[in-house]
Amino acid sequence: MSRPAPRRPESARQPGGAAASPRHFVFLLLHRFSMLAFASALEPLRLANRAAGRTLYTWRLVGEDGAEAECSNRTRCRLDGGLGDIEHGSIVLVCGGIDVQQATTPAIVNWLRRQARHGAAMGGICTGAHALARAGLLDGREATIHWENHDGFAEAFDAVTLNKTVFVIDANRMTSAGGTASLDMMLTLIADHHGKDLANNVADQLIYSAIRTHRDTQRLSIPTRIGVRHPKLGRVIEIMESHIEDPISPADLAHEVGMSTRQLERLFRRYLNRSPKRYYMELRLARARNLLMQTDMSVINVALASGFTSPSHFSKCYRAHYNTTPYRERGAQGSGSPSGSEDTDSATARAHLTDSG
Numbered sequence: 001m002s003r004p005a006p007r008r009p010e011s012a013r014q015p016g017g018a019a020a021s022p023r024h025f026v027f028l029l030l031h032r033f034s035m036l037a038f039a040s041a042l043e044p045l046r047l048a049n050r051a052a053g054r055t056l057y058t059w060r061l062v063g064e065d066g067a068e069a070e071c072s073n074r075t076r077c078r079l080d081g082g083l084g085d086i087e088h089g090s091i092v093l094v095c096g097g098i099d100v101q102q103a104t105t106p107a108i109v110n111w112l113r114r115q116a117r118h119g120a121a122m123g124g125i126c127t128g129a130h131a132l133a134r135a136g137l138l139d140g141r142e143a144t145i146h147w148e149n150h151d152g153f154a155e156a157f158d159a160v161t162l163n164k165t166v167f168v169i170d171a172n173r174m175t176s177a178g179g180t181a182s183l184d185m186m187l188t189l190i191a192d193h194h195g196k197d198l199a200n201n202v203a204d205q206l207i208y209s210a211i212r213t214h215r216d217t218q219r220l221s222i223p224t225r226i227g228v229r230h231p232k233l234g235r236v237i238e239i240m241e242s243h244i245e246d247p248i249s250p251a252d253l254a255h256e257v258g259m260s261t262r263q264l265e266r267l268f269r270r271y272l273n274r275s276p277k278r279y280y281m282e283l284r285l286a287r288a289r290n291l292l293m294q295t296d297m298s299v300i301n302v303a304l305a306s307g308f309t310s311p312s313h314f315s316k317c318y319r320a321h322y323n324t325t326p327y328r329e330r331g332a333q334g335s336g337s338p339s340g341s342e343d344t345d346s347a348t349a350r351a352h353l354t355d356s357g
Contacts (some may be wrong), residue, residue: 018230023193024090026120028112029069029077030103030131033095037176038071041185044202048190051201054195060086064107083111092120093174097126100149101296104131111139116238118341123185124179133157146178151287152294155305184212218295224272226258228271232257236264240280244287247307250276285321288314292329299326 027038027044045057062307072313082323086092091330092115096103112135124132130153131143132138139159144167154162167185178187183206191199203211222234223233231254236253253276254264268276288306291297303326308314318326 005086005251009071014322020335022058023053024087025057026090026092026115027061027084028092028094028108028128028131029061029071029079030094030096030100030108030128031064032097032103033074034097034126034178035071035073035075036148036180037097037178037182038095040180041095041125041176041186044183044186047202047205048194048198051198051205054193062086064105066135079172083107086115088118088121089118090115090264091124093123094128094131095125096130097352098127098168100127100130101294104134105308109135121172121174123174123176125176125182129153129175129193130156131191132173132175133160138173138175141173142168143173143175144168144177145175148290149294151290152297155295155297156289164217166216167214168330169214180208180214183208184216188213226272230267231269232259233267236276237265237279240283244284245305245307247280247284281317282321284308288318288326292326299330302326 027042029038042059045059048056054165059120061069061077062079062081062083063079064083066079068076068078070076077230077274092112108131112122112131112193116135116137122132122137124130124138124145126146127149129138129143130149131158133143133153137252140155142161142163144163144165147164150162150164153160165177166181167188168174169185169188172325174185174189175184183242187199187203187208188211190202198209203209222237226233226237227235235257239248239256240252250264251261253263257264259267264276268274272279274282288302288308291302291305292299295302303309303311303314315325315327318324318329322329
């Protein structure tokens with residue numbers, strides 16, 4: 001049974017009506033925010049005003065510093081103000097980027113909660129959903145975040161229904177996945193507010209020929225990503241990606257697509273130059289690295305979430321693939337265990353996990 005579409009705001013159910021006054025957006029720029037995602041959200045508003053010949057939208061840039069914010073490419077953006085009061089009825093969009101956990105400070109969380117209590121609609125761009133979730137503003141809602149942050153978000157915020165689509169609008173909460181996904185979300189909002197003709201006009205100005213919907217997924221299809229169009233190979237990889245925490249044996253994978261284990265082995269060797277077991281291991285290690293770099297999960301829990309029941313086996317595989325250990329990887333990110341504590345951490349982990357080799 002398919003999931004019903006996320007709830008749309010009441011104002012979005014009657015497109016085409018002219019607003020009595022311009023809608024006001026407040027862009028909260030977190031430290032090291034994504035410039036592309038931010039620009040993709042802001043420019044459609046400017047172009048909508050230009051195409052309509054009148055001011056449909058106004059906006060303001062704010063940040064914790066109050067003076068300027070630095071984006072992930074080191075460019076600095078001048079702000080209009082700090083974390084003060086905002087205009088009633090504003091739509092707050094949190095623009096995130098890299099290191100969003102550190103950028104989401106207690107002051108940011110408290111400000112977001114205060115604006116939500118005052119009735120502001122809230123949105124997250126790129127990793128901005130993390131800040132909203134930290135403030136508890138996405139509990140019981142559907143949301144999305146950049147695919148690279150998906151695993152860490154899902155582990156940290158289980159009260160949020162996380163999608164892998166380019167954007168989600170759930171009543172007065174909206175999230176987009178980063179990059180040009182915020183462009184699709186804003187074009188959808190413009191169409192809801194002022195009609196599809198205006199949204200299409202803005203898309204033409206941006207030379208954007210295909211507006212994605214809330215049903216479109218973020219990543220390229222598996223055949224496109226691996227450069228191979230083989231239905232059974234694609235299906236096996238799809239199963240692998242959906243069973244990272246509880247890996248499936250090569251024999252069971254082969255059975256799922258009506259092949260023998262030997263045929264599956266030949267298929268992977270022919271098209272991907274590696275065994276199914278090796279490819280699966282690389283997927284699991286990529287999940288582990290994302291969790292190490294983007295969450296505060298213990299190394300033990302990262303191992304479990306990546307399908308490893310043995311800390312020594314996890315560390316050995318991680319070192320072989322990334323030329324460093326998970327403990328040093330975590331230490332290099334400035335959180336979790338320092339690199340010098342690897343032996344102690346491994347001993348602790350062995351006390352909690354069963355070594356399956």
